[in-house]
Amino acid sequence: MGYIIGVVSQKGGVGKSTVARAIATTYAAADWNVKIGDLDINQSTSFTWLQRRLSRGIEPVVAVETFGTVGQALRIADAYDLMVLDGAPHATRAIAEIGQKSHLAVLPAGLSLDDLEPTVLLANTLVSEHGVPVERIVIALSRVGDSSRELEEA
Numbered sequence: 615m616g617y618i619i620g621v622v623s624q625k626g627g628v629g630k631s632t633v634a635r636a637i638a639t640t641y642a643a644a645d646w647n648v649k650i651g652d653l654d655i656n657q658s659t660s661f662t663w664l665q666r667r668l669s670r671g672i673e674p675v676v677a678v679e680t681f682g683t684v685g686q687a688l689r690i691a692d693a694y695d696l697m698v699l700d701g702a703p704h705a706t707r708a709i710a711e712i713g714q715k716s717h718l719a720v721l722p723a724g725l726s727l728d729d730l731e732p733t734v735l736l737a738n739t740l741v742s743e744h745g746v747p748v749e750r751i752v753i754a755l756s757r758v759g760d761s762s763r764e765l766e767e768a
């Protein structure tokens with residue numbers, strides 16, 4: 615069975631797609647067969663990114679496919695060493711499902727309390743309501759800028 619890494623947040627613009635692509639390209643560069651499942655069908659950020667990379671011949675090649683549901687993405691996950699699920703915002707049910715099915719759930723958040731509080735709440739909800747083991751959840755501070763003090767406080 616392939617690995618599944620889910621990148622989720624209730625918020626848009628926190629860096630889900632950026633983190634998903636960074637994870638995917640890192641593993642692909644190490645010769646893993648990687649696919650990004652882009653679940654944000656309104657933005658399709660990762661899918662558009664693939665088109666740009668293909669037209670410019672950028673390596674490593676990472677497959678990207680857009681899926682309307684988590685279930686559709688998971689049905690083909692076994693064909694890959696790693697499936698990175700790039701989640702959609704405001705998708706409570708899909709986020710819970712991604713959390714349950716992923717070997718690792720990555721929750722990107724900025725340094726402000728506006729970002730951190732809902733992220734911690736989401737992590738707690740995944741654990742207490744959806745049975746996700748806490749060791750399978752990481753919060754990834756993203757878009758951190760260059761203030762080491764702000765970073766430390768976060």
Ligand SMILES: Nc1ncnc2c1ncn2[C@@H]1O[C@H](COP(=O)(O)OP(=O)(O)O)[C@@H](O)[C@H]1O
Nearest residue numbers: 625626627628629630631632633659756757758
């Ligand atoms: N580490 C970062 N530093 C600077 N800009 C970033 C960083 N991560 C993401 N961004 C920018 O923030 C915006 C939102 O990122 P994105 O990954 O699309 O978020 P999401 O998928 O959560 O909506 C994009 O313009 C992206 O380029």
Ligand SMILES: [Mg+2]
Nearest residue numbers: 630631654659
């Ligand atoms: Mg996105």
